[in-house]
Amino acid sequence: MMTFENFKIELLQPDESKAFFNLIETNRSRLEDFFAGTLSKTRTLVDTINYCNQIQERIEKVSYLPYMITDINTNKFIGLVDVKNIDMNVPKAELGSFIDSNYEGKGIVSKATNLVIDHIVNEYRFIKLLCRANSRNKGSIAVILKNGFELEGTIRKDYRTTKGEIVDLNYYGRVFD
Incomplete structure (x- = not known):
């Protein structure tokens, strides 16, 4: 477990499906464009329970690592820093994150991302991270730049949003020795 201020960061546990669903549901409209895959698998609590069971298998295989940010005062999930597209052959991974709208703009995701980066680089020996x-x-x-990532380029017409818009994505990288 990682902690800072009134927050803790831990991998999603099997019995936390309802808390995960509540976080997604509360922020669904904000997340729909860039967390389309997660949203499609968490439409109902039953869907979310099934998805969280699949996630546990992926955690065991180190193919997906969802680190939940919890407000210690309320014991509620308030955000996520996930490690995805893991390639242990390099080893490298992609980071994604979001925060509940009530906690936005307070630097929580930046701090949580920094702790997750330190943890996964030490634990899994990643030499490259991507956002x-x-x-x-x-x-x-802003979160990406605060955590030492540099713009590597823009890939044009790289992602289809939930609304069907095809957009360009900036790719940011950070290398570790």
Whole structure:
């Protein structure tokens, strides 16, 4: 477990499906464009329970690592830093994150991301981390830059949003020795 201020960060546990569903449901409209896969698998609590069971298998295989940010005062999930597209052959991975709208703009995701980066680089020996963000997503870009990532390029027409819009994505990378 990682902690800072009044927050803790831990991998999603099998018995936390309802808390995960509540976080997604509360923020569904904000997340629909860039967490389309997660949203499609968490439409109902039953869907979310099944998805969380699949996630546990992926955690065991180190193919997906969802680190939940919890407000210690309320014991509620308030955000996520996930490690995905893991390639242990390099080894490298992609990071994604979001925060509940009530906690936005307070630097929580930046701090949580920093702790997760330190943890996964030490634990899994990643030498490259990647983040992708739409150029209009100023909040995500701020988190990415605060954590030492550099713009590597923009891939045009790289992602279809839930609404069907095809958008360009900025790719940011960070290398570790």
